[in-house]
Each structure stands twice: as structure tokens, then as C-alpha cells.
Amino acid sequence: MTDVYERLAKHLDNLPAGFPATDSGVELRILKQLFTPEEAEAATALTLFPEPADGVAKKLGKNECDVEPLLFSMSRKGLIGRSGKEQYHYMAANFIMGIWEYHVNSLDERLIRDVNEYIPQIWEKSWAKQKTQQKRVIPVSKSIPVEMNIMPYEKAETIIKKQSKIVVVPCICRKEHAMAGHGCGKPLEVCLMLGANAVFYEENNIGRSITQEEALEILNKAGEAGLVLQPSNSQKPFVICMCCGCCCFVLKNLNKMDAPAKIACTNYYVTVGKNDCTGCGDCEDICQMGAITVGDGSAGVNLDRCIGCGLCVTRCEFHAIRLVEKEESKKYTIPGNAVEQYMKIARERGL
Numbered sequence: 001m002t003d004v005y006e007r008l009a010k011h012l013d014n015l016p017a018g019f020p021a022t023d024s025g026v027e028l029r030i031l032k033q034l035f036t037p038e039e040a041e042a043a044t045a046l047t048l049f050p051e052p053a054d055g056v057a058k059k060l061g062k063n064e065c066d067v068e069p070l071l072f073s074m075s076r077k078g079l080i081g082r083s084g085k086e087q088y089h090y091m092a093a094n095f096i097m098g099i100w101e102y103h104v105n106s107l108d109e110r111l112i113r114d115v116n117e118y119i120p121q122i123w124e125k126s127w128a129k130q131k132t133q134q135k136r137v138i139p140v141s142k143s144i145p146v147e148m149n150i151m152p153y154e155k156a157e158t159i160i161k162k163q164s165k166i167v168v169v170p171c172i173c174r175k176e177h178a179m180a181g182h183g184c185g186k187p188l189e190v191c192l193m194l195g196a197n198a199v200f201y202e203e204n205n206i207g208r209s210i211t212q213e214e215a216l217e218i219l220n221k222a223g224e225a226g227l228v229l230q231p232s233n234s235q236k237p238f239v240i241c242m243c244c245g246c247c248c249f250v251l252k253n254l255n256k257m258d259a260p261a262k263i264a265c266t267n268y269y270v271t272v273g274k275n276d277c278t279g280c281g282d283c284e285d286i287c288q289m290g291a292i293t294v295g296d297g298s299a300g301v302n303l304d305r306c307i308g309c310g311l312c313v314t315r316c317e318f319h320a321i322r323l324v325e326k327e328e329s330k331k332y333t334i335p336g337n338a339v340e341q342y343m344k345i346a347r348e349r350g351l
């Protein structure tokens with residue numbers, strides 16, 4: 001019989017976010033650090049659709065009285081998801097975004113090393129081949145021209161103002177980089193969990209509940225620090241990430257590509273008005289994607305690299321850069337909600 005960790009790895013790989021096998025077996029090392037064999041077995045019985053413990057117990061051929069406490073404890077450890085109040089329902093969690101992020105407060109050196117070895121391989125074998133990514137890029141609000149009629153779900157402020165529950169969580173990418181001795185010093189407490197996702201994080205003591213005003217303040221600070229806004233990839237996002245090109249697992253891997261704009265889910269890019277540009281270079285410094293080069297006294301944008309984050313627009317005091325919306329035929333259609341998003345990814349991966 002196949003090893004339980006191999007079965008769990010295969011099971012996680014069949015979820016939309018993927019968990020591909022590697023030659024080194026680093027993915028199995030990660031699972032062994034996180035799951036006991038009993039937990040690994042239980043996790044293989046879960047899907048992304050929430051179900052009560054008795055259903056899971058039947059699949060496992062075990063007693064509900066034994067399975068319920070196991071599932072609850074696994075959900076508290078961030079190995080699986082949990083929903084509901086009166087009666088809990090349990091579901092599988094993607095490795096990223098999911099299990100890895102739930103461990104932001106329980107990282108150790110070995111886990112960080114193994115996950116950093118693994119992420120580039122997940123990128124190459126899985127994410128880089130997908131049209132629909134788990135995150136999308138939205139422009140920072142100050143970069144949006146007043147005349148541009150932007151959709152509400154592409155504006156972070158509007159998304160935040162619709163939320164009744166927001167929990168802020170430390171950014172795991174910057175935290176693990178800092179623990180490994182190469183932190184960038186950019187703000188740490190910035191990941192905004194929204195709605196039911198926020199409730200899960202709060203109940204598991206992973207983050208702290210904040211008001212809309214506090215969330216808007218965090219958004220402002222992120223803009224000042226030059227962080228890219230990346231909500232989860234749906235019109236009703238369950239998280240807004242605020243990312244730096246040096247630590248973020250998405251931006252870091254996008255950065256290694258010749259044409260990140262072809263992979264990033266974005267509906268914007270920028271253009272430079274040569275007559276207004278003084279060649280000061282501020283936009284080149286802030287761009288996390290290396291999309292801008294200043295030469296011959298003015299800035300040039302490599303549109304293959306521009307992910308439309310708008311940071312350069314906010315930095316240009318001469319108003320020489322403008323955010324532009326892609327033409328309709330080149331626009332990316334944003335899934336309505338997380339279920340649509342993950343169904344789309346699953347279809348693209350042939351699951």
C-alpha cells in the first residue's frame with residue numbers, strides 16, 4: 001500500500017492550487033513535518049466541499065466520536081479548513097493559499113527551508129502553466145485617473161468598505177524571509193482576511209480583528225511602502241495581500257519570467273508621457289517588476305513586464321505616467337467568487 005504521505009501529496013495535487021511531485025521529494029518532507037500519519041489519512045478523505053464529521057468518518061471507516069475531535073484539532077492547527085457554528089463542517093485546504101499561510105505563527109527554520117525549495121517547483125510545474133492565477137493585481141487607488149470608470153471589485157477601498165469582518169494577519173512571505181535573515185523591512189501586519197476566511201483566522205487565533213478604518217489605514221501605509229495589491233482572484237475576494245517583489249512568492253517567481261504581464265491577472269498597464277518626464281528615476285525605483293528603465297532623459301516601460309499595479313503612477317510627481325485600461329478584447333474576466341475561481345483553475349489543470 002502506498003505511503004500515507006504519498007497519498008496525501010497526490011490528494012493535495014488534485015486540488016486546484018496543486019502540490020506537484022518533485023525528484024527530491026521535498027513535498028513529502030514538508031507533509032511529514034506538518035501532519036501525523038493519522039492526520040494525513042484523515043486529510044485524504046476531505047474535498048473542498050465542506051461536510052460534517054459523520055460523513056468523513058464513514059469514508060474513513062471510523063467512528064464519528066473519534067473523527068470529530070481529530071478533524072477539529074487539525075483545523076485548529078491549520079491543516080484543513082472548517083466552517084459553521086452549531087455544527088462544524090470540514091474541508092480540504094490547498095497547500096498555498098491555505099495550509100502554508102495558516103502556519104504564519106508556527107514557522108521554524110526547517111519548514112521555511114523546505115517550502116522555499118519547493119515553491120519555485122510548484123510555480124514551474126503548476127502555476128506558470130495556468131491562465132487563472134490564485135491572485136490578481138489591482139492598481140493602487142491613487143493611480144486611478146478620476147475619469148476612469150473602474151469596476152468596484154478592482155478598487156481595494158471599495159472591497160474593504162463592503163466587509164463586515166476583517167482580520168489582519170502577518171505577511172508570511174516577509175516573516176519567513178526575516179526569520180531566514182533576509183527580511184526587507186517592509187510592513188509585516190498587512191494581509192487582510194475577509195468574510196468567512198476572516199472568521200476562520202480569528203477563531204484559530206492567527207490574526208486580529210480590525211475595523212474598516214484600520215484596514216484603510218493599512219492600505220495607505222502599504223501604498224507608501226510601495227507594496228503591490230493582490231487580492232484573491234475573484235470579484236468577492238477572501239483576502240487582500242500587499243506584496244513586495246523581494247519576498248512575495250508570486251511576485252518573486254513572476255519576476256524571473258521574461259514576460260510576467262502574460263501570466264499576471266491584471267486589466268491595466270501604464271504609459272509614459274515623454275514630454276512631461278524629467279528622467280528622475282523615481283518610477284524605476286518603485287517598480288517591483290523591473291518594468292521601467294530610464295535612459296536618454298526619460299522613462300520607458302516594458303509592457304511585457306508591467307502588471308498594472310500603478311505604484312509608479314503614485315511616485316511620479318510630474319504626472320508623467322498614466323494608468324491605462326486594457327482594450328476589451330484583451331481584458332481578463334475575473335471570476336465571480338472563490339468557488340468559480342477554483343473551478344476555473346481546476347478545469348485549466350484538467351482535474
Ligand code: SF4
Nearest residue numbers: 171173241242243248
Ligand atoms: S502574498 Fe504578499 S502579502 Fe501575502 S504573504 Fe506573500 S508577500 Fe505577504
Ligand code: SF4
Nearest residue numbers: 277278280281283316
Ligand atoms: S517618475 Fe515620472 S518624471 Fe521621473 S522618470 Fe518616472 S515618469 Fe519620468
Ligand code: SF4
Nearest residue numbers: 287306307309310312
Ligand atoms: S511599470 Fe511597474 S510600477 Fe508601474 S504599473 Fe507597471 S508594474 Fe507597476
